[in-house]
Amino acid sequence: MAEGLRAYWYQGVDALLKGDEALAQDIFMSAMLECQVDEVQERTAELVAVLENTAIELLQASNWAGARKCYEMALEADQSFENLTLKRILFWREIYTQHCENRGYEFKTDWFSSNIPIWNQILKKFVDSPNLSFLEVGSWQGRTTCWLLDNILTDPSSTITCIDTFQGSMEHESMGLGEVVKSLESVFDYNIQQTGRANQVKKLVGFSQAWLRQLPVNSFDFYYVDGSHVASDVMEDVVLGWGLLKESSIIIFDDYGWRAYQDQPTMHPKLAINSFLEVFQDRVKIIYKGYQVIVQKI
Numbered sequence: 001m002a003e004g005l006r007a008y009w010y011q012g013v014d015a016l017l018k019g020d021e022a023l024a025q026d027i028f029m030s031a032m033l034e035c036q037v038d039e040v041q042e043r044t045a046e047l048v049a050v051l052e053n054t055a056i057e058l059l060q061a062s063n064w065a066g067a068r069k070c071y072e073m074a075l076e077a078d079q080s081f082e083n084l085t086l087k088r089i090l091f092w093r094e095i096y097t098q099h100c101e102n103r104g105y106e107f108k109t110d111w112f113s114s115n116i117p118i119w120n121q122i123l124k125k126f127v128d129s130p131n132l133s134f135l136e137v138g139s140w141q142g143r144t145t146c147w148l149l150d151n152i153l154t155d156p157s158s159t160i161t162c163i164d165t166f167q168g169s170m171e172h173e174s175m176g177l178g179e180v181v182k183s184l185e186s187v188f189d190y191n192i193q194q195t196g197r198a199n200q201v202k203k204l205v206g207f208s209q210a211w212l213r214q215l216p217v218n219s220f221d222f223y224y225v226d227g228s229h230v231a232s233d234v235m236e237d238v239v240l241g242w243g244l245l246k247e248s249s250i251i252i253f254d255d256y257g258w259r260a261y262q263d264q265p266t267m268h269p270k271l272a273i274n275s276f277l278e279v280f281q282d283r284v285k286i287i288y289k290g291y292q293v294i295v296q297k298i
């Protein structure tokens with residue numbers, strides 16, 4: 001990409017994200033006016049790529065409004081632009097946001113909804129099945145738990161066991177979530193009540209490393225690993241959880257692509273997830289590897 005133009009594209013994206021769409025369009029237009037006619041197609045493709053990549057990065061940072069703006073601007077720049085994954089995520093996000101409002105949920109963060117398209121695909125086989133047992137380490141305010149209850153654990157005989165200290169993790173303080181942490185457990189309880197399925201939830205308050213040792217072996221169909229992000233904790237969570245899982249069960253690890261702590265591998269889930277995948281390579285099938293990792297126990 002020509003260096004001079006790169007600066008224009010990023011300046012324009014910056015203006016767009018600050019809410020000045022007219023300025024963004026002016027910047028993009030000035031860059032186009034500097035090109036030769038035969039370069040316009042190539043430059044448009046560059047601009048669209050910058051907007052597309054920014055939209056993906058913003059989604060990973062849960063900046064939905066920014067992602068939507070970039071997606072819409074990419075469509076405006078090139079009407080044939082298509083990124084089905086982005087489109088699907090933004091589409092589901094809208095439906096899901098409306099659903100949360102209707103239910104009266106109280107969520108202060110959203111680290112979940114970009115997963116909906118892939119979770120829908122992988123977990124649809126469980127919908128309406130009786131006697132399912134799901135396990136979640138790291139429930140926070142219950143966003144994922146509520147989605148599972150609303151969409152997957154739809155048979156009243158199915159349950160989810162949620163383990164959380166409800167004390168947050170060290171990164172939450174630096175993210176400015178100190179106040180949210182103070183009321184985690186009561187907000188979790190409130191949200192679970194709003195599902196109308198509170199009787200399907202078993203809440204276990206405390207450290208996963210302690211609770212996972214007390215649960216029945218060979219009893220869970222699904223395990224979501226989203227508690228502490230410290231590699232050694234993630235390793236304990238998955239190894240202690242392994243024996244609790246039935247054959248063919250699904251394990252989902254969150255934050256494999258987490259942007260924080262990339263330079264401190266022992267503070268990041270990736271080191272543990274990669275180690276697990278290597279050691280258990282003959283015993284798991286990898287279904288998906290992106291921001292999350294999804295495997296099936298075989």
Ligand SMILES: C[S@@+](CC[C@H](N)C(=O)[O-])C[C@H]1O[C@@H](n2cnc3c(N)ncnc32)[C@H](O)[C@@H]1O
Pocket residue numbers: 111112137138139140141142143144163164165166167168169184206207208209226227228229233
């Ligand atoms: C990233 S949040 C989970 C987000 C949640 N899954 C969602 O979708 O909104 C991580 C949670 O793990 C909990 N946690 C951290 N370390 C833990 C541990 N060792 N045992 C149990 N819970 C832990 C924190 O209290 C926090 O609620």
